[in-house]
Structures are given as structure tokens and as C-alpha cells.
Amino acid sequence: MAQAARRGRPAGVDGEQTRRRIMAAATEHVAEVGYGNATMKSIAERAGLTSAAIYRYFPTKQELVSVILDELVQDIMGRLERATQVPGTLQERFVSLLEESLVCTRDHPAAARLSEAVHLESARIPEFQAVIDSRLRTEERIYTRLVADAIRRGELPADAERQAIADTLISLTWGLTRLGATVPRARHAAAIRQVEGLLTSGTLLPHRG
Structure with a gap:
């Protein structure tokens, strides 16, 4: 006792x-x-x-899960942002982000499934939605910066649809996160490798004319 x-x-x-x-x-x-x-x-x-x-x-349970979710998002988003702060092309920097996402998956094996569970409740729990919105804003900032850097360096056309390209990258990462919540880790990793292959082959993003 x-x-x-x-x-x-x-x-x-x-x-x-x-x-x-x-x-x-x-x-x-x-x-x-x-x-x-x-x-x-x-x-x-x-x-x-x-x-x-x-x-x-x-x-309360809500406060407990809100604290967990907030800490996870801050840790993972911080690590992904740092992963893009390396020399290289847009493709190389995004691949660096994807590689770090695999490390985050190993470090936080239940994070993707927790995120999926929280998404289902976010419509009725504003605190959950606030954390989700914060994650989206962070990702938009990361990808908008990557696209702007690529245009400035001449990797992408000057008239490239910046928002559309950033949204494509966001969709890829959110889709991969969703996949990570529903399939075995090896299958999730294989999907990330496939995306990396498309990026490095130059078939996923627009080219200069």
C-alpha cells in the first residue's frame, strides 16, 4: 500500500x-x-x-489525449522541418523529410493510429481540431518554403503553381500517414520508398520548359 x-x-x-x-x-x-x-x-x-x-x-481523458497529441505533433513536425533544412534539390530535401518520417514511425509506433482515432473525434472536440490545424499550418509553411526555394534556384518553372505543388506534397504526407495507421510497417515503408523513387526520377514534379 x-x-x-x-x-x-x-x-x-x-x-x-x-x-x-x-x-x-x-x-x-x-x-x-x-x-x-x-x-x-x-x-x-x-x-x-x-x-x-x-x-x-x-x-479528464480529453485533456490527457490533447496533451499527448500536442506533444507528438510538436516533436514530429519539428523533426520533419529540420530534415528539410539540408542542402539539395526539392526532391532531395523532400526525400530527407520522408526518411525522417520513417524514423518518427519507429520512435512513435502508435502515433499514426492515435492520429487516426483523434481525427474521428475532431469535429466535436475543438481541442483536437486545433492541434490538427496547427499541424497543417506547419506543413504548409514547410512545403511552401521548399517550393519557393526550388523556384528561386531554377529547379521549377517561374510560373509553377506554388500552392498546387505544396498541396500535392501535403497530400502525399497525409496519405502516407493514413496508410501508416492501417497497414503493417513494412508496407508503409515500401510506399514511402515508391514515392521517393518517383521524386528522384523526376516524374512527380513539374520541370522547367
């Missing part, structure tokens, strides 16, 4: 470790059963805590 009480105290290093354990358990649980079917009781059991202890860290 004394050990259980100590585990439940949100204080210091132990408190942060417990918080992270709750978030990891919630990520896996929501990814497996969906947001609507997930319960704080099941998350607590998975984390090895009492229900009372978990509520000391996160008063």
Missing part, C-alpha cells in the same frame, strides 16, 4: 516519470480501441496505477 501511494504522488522526478508512463499507456490504449472506447480506468491499469492516481495528473 505504501508503494502504491508513493507511485501516485505527482512530485519531482518520480512524478514526471509517472506522467510519462500514463501518456505512453494512453497512446497505446487509444490507438488500439479508439478514443470513444478508451477509459481512464483501463489507461490507469495499463500504466500500473490506480484510477485516483491518474486523475491527479490528468483530470
Whole structure:
């Protein structure tokens, strides 16, 4: 009993470790059963805590999932943006982003399924929609910058449809994320390799006349 009480105290290093354990358990649980079917009781059991202890860290399931989603999006988007800050052509920089996305998938194996579950609830939960919108704005900024750089360097025609090209890249990454939530990891990786092949062969983006 004394050990259980100590585990439940949100204080210091132990408190942060417990918080992270709750978030990891919630990520896996929501990814497996969906947001609507997930319960704080099941998350607590998975984390090895009492229900009372978990509520000391996160008063509601919505707040818990919102924190998880926000941290995941910030981490993954930050890593993808840094992956594009390398020398090279638009194709090479986007391939660098896709390669980093595979690393993110390995580091956060349940993230894509969690994102899929949250999307289904975003119409009725504004906090979820806000995080999704933030991700989209970040991606638009990344891809708009890549396209503008490619036009400035002469890789793309000066009259290229900037927004259309950026939207194509966004659609590719969102589609690959959706695929990653529904198929085995090897199949997801194979699809990313296929996109990379189209990019490096020059068949996916417009050419200068």
C-alpha cells in the first residue's frame, strides 16, 4: 500500500516519470480501441496505477489525449522541418523529410493510429481540431518554403503553381500517414520508398520548359 501511494504522488522526478508512463499507456490504449472506447480506468491499469492516481495528473481523458497529441505533433513536425533544412534539390530535401518520417514511425509506433482515432473525434472536440490545424499550418509553411526555394534556384518553372505543388506534397504526407495507421510497417515503408523513387526520377514534379 505504501508503494502504491508513493507511485501516485505527482512530485519531482518520480512524478514526471509517472506522467510519462500514463501518456505512453494512453497512446497505446487509444490507438488500439479508439478514443470513444478508451477509459481512464483501463489507461490507469495499463500504466500500473490506480484510477485516483491518474486523475491527479490528468483530470479528464480529453485533456490527457490533447496533451499527448500536442506533444507528438510538436516533436514530429519539428523533426520533419529540420530534415528539410539540408542542402539539395526539392526532391532531395523532400526525400530527407520522408526518411525522417520513417524514423518518427519507429520512435512513435502508435502515433499514426492515435492520429487516426483523434481525427474521428475532431469535429466535436475543438481541442483536437486545433492541434490538427496547427499541424497543417506547419506543413504548409514547410512545403511552401521548399517550393519557393526550388523556384528561386531554377529547379521549377517561374510560373509553377506554388500552392498546387505544396498541396500535392501535403497530400502525399497525409496519405502516407493514413496508410501508416492501417497497414503493417513494412508496407508503409515500401510506399514511402515508391514515392521517393518517383521524386528522384523526376516524374512527380513539374520541370522547367
